[in-house]
Amino acid sequence: MMKQFTPVLAFASMISMVNAHGFVTSPQARMPGSAMAAACGNQVQVNQQSDNYGNIQGELQVASSQSDYNAAECDIWLCKGYKFADNKDNVQSYTAGQKVDFKVDIRAPHTGVANVSVVDTSSNSVIGQPLISWDIYASTATGVTSDETSFSVTIPDGLGSQCGTAGDCVLQWYWYAESIDQTYESCVDFTLGGDSSSSGSSGSSSSAVVSSAPATSATAVAATTSAATTSAATTSAAIAIETSISAPVAAQTTFATSARQSASPSEAPSSVVATASAAGSALPFPTDSAESVLSWVESLLGNLVGSN
Template identity: 65%
Template sequence: MQYTSSILVAAASLITSVSAHGFITSPQARLAGDAMKAACGQQVYNNQASDNYGNIQGELQVTATQTDYNAAECNIWQCKGFKYADNTANVQSWTAGQVVAFKFDVKAPHTGTANISIVNTATNTIIGSPLLYYSDFADNSRTIPANETSFSITVPSDLGDTCSTAGACVVQHYWNAASIDQTYESCVDFTVGGSGSSSGSSSTAATSSTPATSPVTPTSSSAATSSVAAKAVTTPSSAVPTTLQTVVSSKAPSLTSVAAAATASPEADDDEC
């Protein structure tokens, strides 16, 4: 009976993991490694090492049969549990005001929302406001717009020393495909205003072929402390700040200001940050 149960859990995990995929492909995002394995357990590690495009719900499913899963240490809702310690060679060195080009691969579309935010890894909260927000992301009823897979961010100018140490901050792409109850996160480690603890790799200023977007000034140079901000990173919630940047694109006219979505119930998933 226990053997049968394990097979069913593994099968459910496989179904979940192949339903939809998405991940940052440039700059280099965090990947699974030994530190993740130690914190999240062998099966969660296997789940993501075999397919880093997979979703958080797929990871959580396999924890049902694990004895080596440490929820507090894994912190699975931050970068899907991927650890800085496994990615010290991939730290980007940026400067305030720098425009950085990103590539995101949507292997299989499923309608949801998404945002790109700077996250304080110590508190697992968004610093200031998300840099980009998509009210209709990876909609499987239409062709994926160019600015969902190729976009630029402008490094905020008022981060102070918050992100001067490697591992302290990440740029996190958060895609909540509420239509199928799947959540995808990918994170890029970076430093601003300091050398950090790793030499890492340097990303030069770049422009994207997607429509230009104006810089976002964070509401605070320190991590946001409100319960709304915390939910925005850790668990699905539609309660989000109302000062997000509007993305304007002729190819993606449905990308709007998040302020229009901020009146939804906090328990709803479809406008999560």
């Protein structure tokens, strides 16, 4: 039994090594599990469990003969069908502007293109531009270079709340080996916190605005109220002074007008007019001031008394 079983294991190991080409070893990338088996089929999951370095085209070859493969639920072109539900304990926490170091293990070079991007898992679409990319990657002519397996990416600004919940976003390493038409993917789940470079200052600034705005308003209101009170007091004083000055003037003017009207020949009774004409025709009626009118009346009365 052992003599027959050992070659089988060796053959399976050889197949695994042939298929194994590349995978992200750091940060912790998604791995296959039971949620993947439920969506992509048991055999596809077993294949990736034994060789997580394998490519998507190889998965599809296995899936094509499996009745439990559900293409829509598997969504195999997103993270090779590896599911967030199997990787909830491997979520990284990053901030905008933070540098993230990547390590990639490539076991066999095949010329192609590659990039690392932030991917929206709900739509399997890249958010913004790739964080790093290679026009020629893992070339068979030059071999795998150090900057293709050890590099850093910077978490971009502007993601907002898109990546605030675990499972919504991944950093996806994507390598398409054009020379053999094979696609390799590894996904790092992450959530986005505050901006590491500006969150402190922006929070301080925001706090300053909130705390200073009411103080400024209160100061302005107090100043306005004080000014209004001062203005009102000044105005009231001015009105009081003006009234005390103008009241006698008004009374004086009213009296003069009444004196004029009562002494006017056109409005006085005819008897008064006749007497005034006989007794004081030599005294002309004054029109220049109240005092002169009073003097005129006094003189008129004097003449009348003297004539009697």
